[in-house]
Amino acid sequence: VPRITAARVTPIAFRDPPLLNSAGVHEPWALRSIIEVEIEGEVTGLGETYGDEPFLTLLRRCAEAIVGLDIHDLNWVKRAAAAVLAQDADLACAAKPKTVDEGVAPRLYGAFDVALLDAWGKLTGTRLCDLLGGAVREEVPFSAYLFYKLARHKDLADGWDDGWGEVLTPEQMVGEARRMMAEHGFGSLKLKGGVFDPEEEIAALEAMHAAFPGAPLRIDPNGAWHVHTTLKLLRRLEGVLEYLEDPVLGIPSMAVVQNATQLPLATNMCVVAFDHFPQAVRLGAVQVVLADHHYWGGLRATVELARLCSSFGLGLSMHSNSHLGISLMAMTHVAAAIPDLTYACDTHYPWQGEDVIAGGRIPIRNGGVSLPKGPGLGVELDRDALARLHEQYQRCGIRRRDDAGEMRKYRPDWVMRRPRF
Amino acid sequence: VPRITAARVTPIAFRDPPLLNSAGVHEPWALRSIIEVEIEGEVTGLGETYGDEPFLTLLRRCAEAIVGLDIHDLNWVKRAAAAVLAQDADLACAAKPKTVDEGVAPRLYGAFDVALLDAWGKLTGTRLCDLLGGAVREEVPFSAYLFYKLARHKDLADGWDDGWGEVLTPEQMVGEARRMMAEHGFGSLKLKGGVFDPEEEIAALEAMHAAFPGAPLRIDPNGAWHVHTTLKLLRRLEGVLEYLEDPVLGIPSMAVVQNATQLPLATNMCVVAFDHFPQAVRLGAVQVVLADHHYWGGLRATVELARLCSSFGLGLSMHSNSHLGISLMAMTHVAAAIPDLTYACDTHYPWQGEDVIAGGRIPIRNGGVSLPKGPGLGVELDRDALARLHEQYQRCGIRRRDDAGEMRKYRPDWVMRRPRF
Numbered sequence: 001v002p003r004i005t006a007a008r009v010t011p012i013a014f015r016d017p018p019l020l021n022s023a024g025v026h027e028p029w030a031l032r033s034i035i036e037v038e039i040e041g042e043v044t045g046l047g048e049t050y051g052d053e054p055f056l057t058l059l060r061r062c063a064e065a066i067v068g069l070d071i072h073d074l075n076w077v078k079r080a081a082a083a084v085l086a087q088d089a090d091l092a093c094a095a096k097p098k099t100v101d102e103g104v105a106p107r108l109y110g111a112f113d114v115a116l117l118d119a120w121g122k123l124t125g126t127r128l129c130d131l132l133g134g135a136v137r138e139e140v141p142f143s144a145y146l147f148y149k150l151a152r153h154k155d156l157a158d159g160w161d162d163g164w165g166e167v168l169t170p171e172q173m174v175g176e177a178r179r180m181m182a183e184h185g186f187g188s189l190k191l192k193g194g195v196f197d198p199e200e201e202i203a204a205l206e207a208m209h210a211a212f213p214g215a216p217l218r219i220d221p222n223g224a225w226h227v228h229t230t231l232k233l234l235r236r237l238e239g240v241l242e243y244l245e246d247p248v249l250g251i252p253s254m255a256v257v258q259n260a261t262q263l264p265l266a267t268n269m270c271v272v273a274f275d276h277f278p279q280a281v282r283l284g285a286v287q288v289v290l291a292d293h294h295y296w297g298g299l300r301a302t303v304e305l306a307r308l309c310s311s312f313g314l315g316l317s318m319h320s321n322s323h324l325g326i327s328l329m330a331m332t333h334v335a336a337a338i339p340d341l342t343y344a345c346d347t348h349y350p351w352q353g354e355d356v357i358a359g360g361r362i363p364i365r366n367g368g369v370s371l372p373k374g375p376g377l378g379v380e381l382d383r384d385a386l387a388r389l390h391e392q393y394q395r396c397g398i399r400r401r402d403d404a405g406e407m408r409k410y411r412p413d414w415v416m417r418r419p420r421f
Numbered sequence: 422v423p424r425i426t427a428a429r430v431t432p433i434a435f436r437d438p439p440l441l442n443s444a445g446v447h448e449p450w451a452l453r454s455i456i457e458v459e460i461e462g463e464v465t466g467l468g469e470t471y472g473d474e475p476f477l478t479l480l481r482r483c484a485e486a487i488v489g490l491d492i493h494d495l496n497w498v499k500r501a502a503a504a505v506l507a508q509d510a511d512l513a514c515a516a517k518p519k520t521v522d523e524g525v526a527p528r529l530y531g532a533f534d535v536a537l538l539d540a541w542g543k544l545t546g547t548r549l550c551d552l553l554g555g556a557v558r559e560e561v562p563f564s565a566y567l568f569y570k571l572a573r574h575k576d577l578a579d580g581w582d583d584g585w586g587e588v589l590t591p592e593q594m595v596g597e598a599r600r601m602m603a604e605h606g607f608g609s610l611k612l613k614g615g616v617f618d619p620e621e622e623i624a625a626l627e628a629m630h631a632a633f634p635g636a637p638l639r640i641d642p643n644g645a646w647h648v649h650t651t652l653k654l655l656r657r658l659e660g661v662l663e664y665l666e667d668p669v670l671g672i673p674s675m676a677v678v679q680n681a682t683q684l685p686l687a688t689n690m691c692v693v694a695f696d697h698f699p700q701a702v703r704l705g706a707v708q709v710v711l712a713d714h715h716y717w718g719g720l721r722a723t724v725e726l727a728r729l730c731s732s733f734g735l736g737l738s739m740h741s742n743s744h745l746g747i748s749l750m751a752m753t754h755v756a757a758a759i760p761d762l763t764y765a766c767d768t769h770y771p772w773q774g775e776d777v778i779a780g781g782r783i784p785i786r787n788g789g790v791s792l793p794k795g796p797g798l799g800v801e802l803d804r805d806a807l808a809r810l811h812e813q814y815q816r817c818g819i820r821r822r823d824d825a826g827e828m829r830k831y832r833p834d835w836v837m838r839r840p841r842f
Contacts, residue, residue, distance in 0.1 A: 070551065070555065072547060072548075072551035072552070072554075072555050073551065073554075073555035073556075074554045074555050075554045075555040075556075075557045075758065075760060076555055076557075124545050126493060127493075130491065130493035130494065131493070133493075133495045133496045133721065134491065134493050134494035134495050134496040134497055135494075135496075136496050136497075274728065274731070274732035275732055275734075277732050277733065278702065278732070278733050278734070281699065281702065281703075282702075282703070300554065300724075301728075303725070304724070304725045304728040304729075307695065307722075307725040307728075307729065308725075308728065308729050308732060310695070311695035311696060311698050311699070311729060312698065312699050313696075313699070337496065339496060
């Protein structure tokens with residue numbers, strides 16, 4: 001029986017451009033946690049997840065709690081995660097996501113699920129996708145994730161430049177899209193909206209629709225629009241979008257919008273846990289669910305989510321946060337094993353330049369990521385890179401993501417509001 | 422990569438008592454198919470499934486079609502099964518279950534799913550439950566499956582006696598229950614109903630309720646009751662049952678009954694495929710789904726079904742047909758890996774005396790089956806027993822189960838009708 005002999009959690013920080021969204025603007029450093037699970041000294045399984053401080057503390061407690069368990073005993077690891085949460089209700093509350101109605105338990109468990117499946121694959125010479133039912137595709141399609149952005153971070157001592165310049169107008173957004181498509185071959189385009197007046201954002205969508213005819217378009221205002229604003233915009237959006245992601249907040253409001261249009265609504269904000277399905281289905285709130293193994297409870301749970309979606313005739317796509325290569329590989333393996341993946345997946349990966357995996361960054365070509373041939377996730381740690389990014393974590397001073405606080409460095413009166421428009 | 426080098430399907434027949442149900446009476450021989458999947462000559466994975474002729478032909482075609490596939494590629498095996506069905510629409514139709522609205526594809530795929538997971542476990546020294554998320558229980562609870570029955574089969578040349586005698590009255594049923602409980606320690610009791618007038622069957626339930634106070638009771642009329650008969654009986658059933666299984670046929674009728682009572686309705690007849698959930702959930706038709714890996718599409722699909730049920734607040738129990746030890750072990754492993762198994766599982770196993778597994782029949786003690794320690798399913802074939810039961814298949818002359826035809830040997834005017842009462 002292969003048992004967990006040690007589990008480590010290493011917080012890291014990496015450069016992040018000043019990307020705008022309805023919650024504010026990205027800080028100069030994004031946080032993640034890298035999970036390593038050792039199996040009898042022989043094999044190390046890797047995972048990557050959120051890096052905010054309260055969650056990091058939970059990860060470390062969970063890492064201690066799972067030592068000694070059989071790596072196949074995912075149900076027991078799940079219980080261990082639940083027990084860690086039950087021991088400290090205040091911490092569990094602090095680690096709870098604030099903008100969505102979602103528990104911490106699947107996030108905490110999910111971080112270790114990936115590492116254990118990676119270890120299992122490595123121990124048996126099996127690709128991770130083959131532990132999930134086998135690959136139905138060797139290449140997973142991703143979409144370009146387009147952001148409005150500032151040219152530079154304010155007050156950054158070394159004046160780091162992300163090289164993408166300012167993107168605030170429809171013309172600049174077409175330029176960003178063109179470069180994303182040229183560099184990675186993306187076929188579909190997702191605009192992170194909720195930043196400017198919807199009229200301006202629709203102008204950007206229309207400019208892209210004209211510049212790239214036939215390329216599927218999406219916009220994600222992250223709940224920044226009022227229901228009645230959204231209802232008035234629907235006819236114009238129907239002409240250009242493949243789906244509309246989270247224009248409004250909450251299942252009931254999403255249902256009002258979805259029931260007024262044939263345009264599919266997608267969500268990673270109102271259907272974010274299995275027990276959200278009954279209400280969502282009853283009200284017909286969405287037509288596409290965005291999977292994300294980080295918060296749905298790992299890779300097996302994501303396969304289960306796919307079954308649930310197909311049972312109810314819902315489409316499936318994939319959500320992303322700022323992440324590095326271990327997460328990208330986990331997303332790729334699970335997406336490869338899901339027959340009914342109906343849309344290209346989101347990824348922030350092109351916005352990052354650093355990574356902690358050996359051999360450098362994973363290429364995205366022709367809009368897709370190829371499954372690696374190696375066992376498990378197919379990637380290994382570059383320990384020097386991990387040490388470097390951990391040192392960045394120690395130096396950067398950021399411990400909890402705060403896009404709103406960062407925004408106030410530019411506009412001191414800025415207040416986070418949803419809906420805003 | 423472990424590849425399938427050969428796959429064999431062996432039809433078998435084994436002794437079956439004259440058990441009564443709403444479709445007629447069991448014939449003297451029950452049919453099953455035993456699946457063997459060879460992995461590079463090293464390891465054989467085992468499965469057990471239905472044995473009726475059209476389905477047997479499909480199994481054999483599918484066995485040929487999967488040779489050469491990687492055993493992890495369950496998604497490809499699923500496609501191979503679908504392709505076999507697509508090639509012969511008439512045969513696919515002939516093999517389709519007649520009393521439930523259910524496709525053949527999950528049945529066909531499911532038969533090989535178990536054998537491949539067994540092989541995978543054996544190749545890696547891993548228990549099958551550990552390929553499904555790990556055991557949350559080492560012992561799986563089963564219920565006593567009580568049948569009205571005739572003393573002897575008619576026209577059986579050798580006059581074989583099942584040793585249980587005639588069971589037609591409430592007193593005889595209490596006796597059957599008492600012996601089942603004494604021999605196997607069952608805690609809960611399920612009565613196969615739909616045979617006699619509901620008043621008589623409720624009298625049997627009330628007699629058991631008096632004889633075994635506290636023992637959870639169920640009745641399964643297999644859709645033999647009219648909706649309005651059922652509605653009139655509800656108040657009395659509420660007093661004695663833990664759940665009421667398929668009193669009526671179809672999701673809409675079940676919903677009428679469920680909406681008239683707090684007594685949970687369970688089903689293995691109206692929610693038998695994933696795409697039945699939307700209607701069932703919308704109408705609130707049932708509170709318990711009976712899993713059965715043989716027709717839900719294998720063991721992983723059963724875990725997915727469990728997730729679906731818990732997402733919608735539905736209970737989960739397990740359905741059974743006449744089966745032998747390979748199926749019992751598959752049921753036990755998947756039930757062990759499902760956290761939200763909310764009721765003891767059904768099994769016909771105590772009604773059978775033969776088996777094809779090495780070491781003889783699997784004990785059911787204290788109402789439960791223990792997970793074996795060995796890898797995979799934890800059982801191996803007894804090749805002499807397999808040959809003997811295959812010879813019985815060749816001799817018995819039965820090729821498709823026909824409980825109604827068998828019933829007409831006793832009552833020539835008997836016609837299958839649902840609802841009957």
